Amino acid sequence: MDLRYNDEQRAFAQEVREFTRANLDPSVAKKVLDGARLSREDYLGWHRALYKKGWVGAGWPTAFGGTGWNSTQQHIFDEVTADEGAPQLMPFGLRMVAPVIMAFGNKAQQDYYLPKILSGEHWWCQGYSEPGSGSDLASLKTKAERATDADGAHYIVNGQKTWTTLGQHADWIFCLVRTSTDGRQQEGISFLLIDMKSPGVTVRPIIMLDQEHEVNEVWFDNVRVPAENLIGEENKGWTYAKFLLSHERTGIAGVGRCKRIVKRLHHVAKQATAHGQPLIEDVRFRDRLAQVEIELRALEITLLRVLDAEREKRAPGPEASLLKIKGSEIQQTLTELTMMAAGPAALPYVREGEHEAQDVAWLSDEAYRYATGTYFNFRKTTIYGGSNEIQRNIVTQLVLGL
Amino acid sequence: MNFSLTDEQAALKDTLAKFIERDYSFDQRWKIIGSQMGWSREHWSKLADIGAMALPVAESDGGLGGNGVDTMVVMEQLGRGLVVEPYLGCVILPVALLTQGASDIERAGLLERIASGESMVAFAHTDAGSRYEREQLKTRATFANGAYSITGNKIAVLGGDCAELLLVSAKVDQDAAASLFLVQTHATGVARFPYPMQDAQRGADISFVNAPAVLLGERASAQAAIDYALDAACAALSAEAIGAMSELHKITVEYLKTRKQFGRAIGMNQALQHRAVDMLMHLEMSRSMAMEAAVAMSEPNAQLRAKSISAAKVLVGQACRFVGQQAVQLHGGIGVTHELNVAHYFKRLTMIGASFGDCDWHLARYGESLLAA
Numbered sequence: 001m002d003l004r005y006n007d008e009q010r011a012f013a014q015e016v017r018e019f020t021r022a023n024l025d026p027s028v029a030k031k032v033l034d035g036a037r038l039s040r041e042d043y044l045g046w047h048r049a050l051y052k053k054g055w056v057g058a059g060w061p062t063a064f065g066g067t068g069w070n071s072t073q074q075h076i077f078d079e080v081t082a083d084e085g086a087p088q089l090m091p092f093g094l095r096m097v098a099p100v101i102m103a104f105g106n107k108a109q110q111d112y113y114l115p116k117i118l119s120g121e122h123w124w125c126q127g128y129s130e131p132g133s134g135s136d137l138a139s140l141k142t143k144a145e146r147a148t149d150a151d152g153a154h155y156i157v158n159g160q161k162t163w164t165t166l167g168q169h170a171d172w173i174f175c176l177v178r179t180s181t182d183g184r185q186q187e188g189i190s191f192l193l194i195d196m197k198s199p200g201v202t203v204r205p206i207i208m209l210d211q212e213h214e215v216n217e218v219w220f221d222n223v224r225v226p227a228e229n230l231i232g233e234e235n236k237g238w239t240y241a242k243f244l245l246s247h248e249r250t251g252i253a254g255v256g257r258c259k260r261i262v263k264r265l266h267h268v269a270k271q272a273t274a275h276g277q278p279l280i281e282d283v284r285f286r287d288r289l290a291q292v293e294i295e296l297r298a299l300e301i302t303l304l305r306v307l308d309a310e311r312e313k314r315a316p317g318p319e320a321s322l323l324k325i326k327g328s329e330i331q332q333t334l335t336e337l338t339m340m341a342a343g344p345a346a347l348p349y350v351r352e353g354e355h356e357a358q359d360v361a362w363l364s365d366e367a368y369r370y371a372t373g374t375y376f377n378f379r380k381t382t383i384y385g386g387s388n389e390i391q392r393n394i395v396t397q398l399v400l401g402l
Numbered sequence: 403m404n405f406s407l408t409d410e411q412a413a414l415k416d417t418l419a420k421f422i423e424r425d426y427s428f429d430q431r432w433k434i435i436g437s438q439m440g441w442s443r444e445h446w447s448k449l450a451d452i453g454a455m456a457l458p459v460a461e462s463d464g465g466l467g468g469n470g471v472d473t474m475v476v477m478e479q480l481g482r483g484l485v486v487e488p489y490l491g492c493v494i495l496p497v498a499l500l501t502q503g504a505s506d507i508e509r510a511g512l513l514e515r516i517a518s519g520e521s522m523v524a525f526a527h528t529d530a531g532s533r534y535e536r537e538q539l540k541t542r543a544t545f546a547n548g549a550y551s552i553t554g555n556k557i558a559v560l561g562g563d564c565a566e567l568l569l570v571s572a573k574v575d576q577d578a579a580a581s582l583f584l585v586q587t588h589a590t591g592v593a594r595f596p597y598p599m600q601d602a603q604r605g606a607d608i609s610f611v612n613a614p615a616v617l618l619g620e621r622a623s624a625q626a627a628i629d630y631a632l633d634a635a636c637a638a639l640s641a642e643a644i645g646a647m648s649e650l651h652k653i654t655v656e657y658l659k660t661r662k663q664f665g666r667a668i669g670m671n672q673a674l675q676h677r678a679v680d681m682l683m684h685l686e687m688s689r690s691m692a693m694e695a696a697v698a699m700s701e702p703n704a705q706l707r708a709k710s711i712s713a714a715k716v717l718v719g720q721a722c723r724f725v726g727q728q729a730v731q732l733h734g735g736i737g738v739t740h741e742l743n744v745a746h747y748f749k750r751l752t753m754i755g756a757s758f759g760d761c762d763w764h765l766a767r768y769g770e771s772l773l774a775a
Contacts, residue, residue, distance in 0.1 A: 001471045002404050003697050009403065072403065266772070280773060283766075290769040294691075294713040301690035308405045319686040326683060389676070396675040399682065400655050 003301060005076070013076050020084040023049040029085030033264065035370035037212055040123070040169040043087050047120040050089070056118050059095060064102055064110070065118050071307040075255075082256030083263070090166065093117040093124035097174045100191065100240050104232040113172075113193070127161040127175035127194070127218060128241070135390045137176070138185040138238065142220060144177035144192055146227065146234075153227035155179075155192065157200075157220040163384070167203050167216040170196050176241055179234050191237035193229040200224070208380075210373035211349070245386070252385055253327030255300050261334045262293055268341045268367050279341060288340075292333045299326050318399040325391045328381035339375040342368035349373075405693070407475065415475045417452055422483035428743050431484060435602040439564070441487045449487065450519025458497045464514035465497075470699030473634070474641040474692060481645025484743075484750055486603050488522070490638055491560025496523040498634040499569050503582045503627030504618040512567075524565035525631065526556035526585075526608050534759045536632060537625060539580050541572040543615060550574070551591070551612045552583055562606030563596035570610065571628055574621055582624035583615035590614070601750040626704065633711040635758045637695035640718045643754050644692045647685045647725045650747040654678065654729045661734075674732060681728050684721035691717045709771045712764035719761040722751035 005013065028042045050056045058074045060066020069077065098117050101109055116122040133139040142159025157177060167173065173194050180188030200223035205213045232240060269280040269289060279285050306320045339346045345368040382388045396402045407415065425445060434442045449455065454476050459465020473494065480489055497516060500509040515521035529540040541554025552572045568585045585592060591613035596606040655678055658669030668674055691714040698710035726748040730737035737744050755761065
């Protein structure tokens, strides 16, 4: 047993770090480290730099243009790039729809979509949740009716998706749609790829509690979708969706991002003062920081245990199913602590660009400017991807057998 | 990076698991803890035969040269069986202390006798009224007529009820730092008051009044060895806690499946299901930290080692409390009886939390490391 990286893994981490330092736009890195909101171009700039290097498809097999990295290498890549302030690569194309296309798509679909996901030409978003179906995903109602006319076989899609993350930037959306109302709910669902530029698609922003535009509603009004955009078989979409959910188990813990926030928090706690001394000297604050740091270390080792099992092709133990719950809780604690460190500087709400215009010192305190917004925003982490209560239900059934 | 046990470690785990199943059922344990001595020489010998005593002793001292991961493997199984024989008190602690704090000549023979299971040596460290203090010792030693003698009161000495030799931490006169002494339990000036602990392990309070003592290692230079040994104890306890918690969790989930109320298994209730999941979460996070602690015992940098050990003891201690308390709660009335094994696991987990630094103590020690960083 050895919890350290071996020489080869350390050399790989160094290679990733050097590449990141040489190719990541410093202004983007600064935004990421500050917790600022990123533009489409910020994300894509980093994506393209990795594409040129051949590093975009970190979890992809080489046959589809991926790196062929094992799970530990992927983790090292995530951790090092997060530490350097690289934007998160959008998972919707790379980690969500792509594995489904690889596993269940036909050759034509693979040839068309996969290269454009790698290059960044297509930005994808996820069309799962609906206003009436949150955690109970299978109750979805967006309807796709198959028809054939002079232009060929197609589906007519009507309905509404919601919580569509960064859908305002997206070129394509992968949707779960209802193609049948016979039998069990799960049996009438199909997996459909829809061009966002299709007539009848409308994207409306949902402004989140941090007053930012991150998610959207996507409406479909008689949208015509060519039949060749169906993945696999009609009414088998639920199987593909479950495959997708099980595929992305380890990334959701957000260990790399958490480690970056901890580092930042250390810095802040040494700069800020309380009772005439650095905040880190305040034993009440320091205990909180120590506690979350210890929990993060436990989470990290737990993640590494899961990755080790994956690499060795051993079945992961029950720990795998706990990563999302613990990871999201830790992310929330960290953002809360950062806000606490800000003290009264957590109060002002500053619109993007406003501080530069006013040139008021306390408004432009970069350590804190996004702390409160991020705290509010991160309440989402225990809700999305299957709320933590749903996660506990899953562990109850699959692990405890209750 | 690798999380696998070696073939030898896997075999050791297997052997110990069989020992627990065959020789340490709950009924067998009842007999042992109800006996006059409170533990069993027969089981002690079996552990020695398996090689558990020789395991942490260096090969050059006549042992098997095991590391922290080997100790973890042993302690996890001892935790599963709630073994009361003083393996931590009379093997892990004295071996770590002697290896780090005694010269080759001083420890020659002694470690060999510990490794074979024939000698029992305990560590008398905690001064009465000093809680988890590691450095500010009240027990004093003086040097007169060419020999040392010590005076002081040590409490909660694990294995102190039966050890024939004691390793005693004390400060000589006005020394700034601690020294380590070897004292015969039957020497004049040594009085011991043995008792069962809350969890049925055995210990003793031991008072020393001008008791003859032999200095081990250099005077006023034992602190590093003491810290190492107490850290080794924390790592061992973390592993023991994993064994005890995993059994207790298993027992509790089984109970949720079989116990019926209002015409159905109580495990159908979501409030109880989620509690059981949270227990599992504590257990698995703790397992990761027990690994961290086991590996940290090979870390040459004492500060880094201390940080990992305290991190583990904080997280494991919190888990011991949660898993123990919730196991009792989910069992309902039967959970607060002495008759059921649940209470015995709960008590052992509680004592682990209170041993060699509680969560607050270790959180503070971890916090100090953040100031230095």
